[in-house]
Amino acid sequence: MMLITGPLWSGKRAFACRVLGCTPEELSSRAVWDAQDLAADCENLEALAEELSAREVVLMTEVGAGVVPADPAQRASREAAGRLACLLAARADCVVRVFCGLPLVLKGECAL
Template sequence: MIFVTGPLFAGKRDYIRSALGLDEETFAGIAVWDVQEQAETDRPEALAAELAQNDIVIATEIGGGVVPIDPEQRARREAAGRLSCLLAERADTVIRVCCGLPQLLKGDWPC
């Protein structure tokens, strides 16, 4: 599984789709994205294991701003971060994309 992360609108999906030479439809069949939105669960390991069944998993980093005053928002950010850690553990390859540029964090370049 390839895990792609990075800030909002960084070009994560475009990068990995074009790096692998996939058309939109094929890509949609083997990839899941915005998984940070599913992060709030009592069973993060089970969620990570389930998501890791996909060939490509994409999450937006949302933990880099000022700690929110609202406890729910605070918990949501942390849960998203921890889900990303679990996905990175399960991934063969981890790539972070910033301004469309990929940085390899784990494994080998997919192409």
């Protein structure tokens, strides 16, 4: 599994399409995106990470940028997203951060 992470609207989906050789319309059958949203209400992040790691590609938007929200629910959601990202990165063969459309391999060897 390849984990692609980066800020919102940084080019993650376009990069995934390029790596997979698919169109944006075909992407949903080969990848899951917005994985950070799945973490928000999840009671078992380990099980979610295991389920997602069976996909070819997982896209996850970095949230928060270090800003700690005052709302407890938002803090818990961001913490869950961060923990899920760590679990997925540990399972991934390749981790790529995309920023301004530019991929940076963080883990493994990826055919870019």
